[in-house]
Amino acid sequence: MTVEEYKDLVRTLISSNSFDMSVLAIGKPGIGKTQAIFDLADELDIEVFYLPFSTLADRTDIRIGVPDKETGRMVFLYSEELPTTDKSGILLLDDITDADRYLMASAKSLLYERKLSRYRVPDNVIVVATGNPIEEGGLTAIDKKSTTRVLKVDVEVSLKGWIKWAKDKGIHPLVIQFISYKPDALYYDDGNTVIAPRNWEIVSKAIKSKVRLSYIADQLGSIYVEFKVFAETYKSRTKFKKTWSKICSKKQPDHDVVKSMKKEELYIFVMGFISYLLDIKNEKTVIKAVEWITSNPLIDDEYKTVFMKSLLERRDTLASSDDIIEIVSELSIGE
Incomplete structure (x- = not known):
């Protein structure tokens, strides 16, 4: 399904109070799986509790055990990012396929069981996880047996949907025009550089900041020369x-x-x-x-x-x- 359909799916689950239905979104990196959730939260005026597994070092980033001075027993303190709110929200487990096997165990527990040891995800918070396929940079595969316990969706980028999103978000017109005439550039892999929608967002910000085009060459790889010619002609x-x-x-x-x-x-x-x-x-x-x-x-x-x-x-x-x-x-x- 497209990024827009995935976003609408999560919206539907929230609006129908189906918070116990966790969602696992798998797709190429940089296509907007994470941004879609933040955009949805803004639209619904709810909070996102964000756990980026690509930057978590180990399980102690989620919970840490400390001895209770009175009982001597081990008790766990949990990350401030884990929700304890009475309000509706989204617990976003981002890039769980980047987690090692120890962190993956914690991620699966939150995603499948809505718990982590004694911690319980609040009833009014939906759990959404994102990840990349192994062939697209994921480090840990999601086994097929596990995907039967959640609503797994394969997410792809859509040209029409991205252009609408880009216009709504104020992406520079030059970028939108370029993608309009060269749709394949929206997600492009030349074997050396992978260009995704996230790259074009960075390019847009650079252009708005009046950064020289030569400074963003690394963002565009082999497409840079064509984009440069397009930019020069765009002035006409x-x-x-x-x-x-x-x-x-x-x-x-x-x-x-x-x-x-x-x-x-x-x-x-x-x-x-x-x-x-x-x-x-x-x-x-x-x-x-x-x-x-x-x-x-x-x-x-x-x-x-x-x-x-x-x-x-x-x-x-x-x-x-x-x-x-x-x-x-x-x-x-x-x-």
């Missing part, structure tokens, strides 16, 4: 908007309006058009603009195909249009 978006507006008006410009554009600039023009069209409610106007793009002999067929695939993914209602079906057929999309 004002003149693009004027042309987009003309294309969507009753009097369309000639195909030659793109004749003077360089190859990289033309690609940005075509892909940036997608975001512009998404804000137009009149579907006939959008179809007319699509016909202008796809019939333009100055635009490469490769660009046209990527344009149509990206547009249909983000505005799937167009797929039922006879005109669009004909265009898709001519471009051999899906073959």
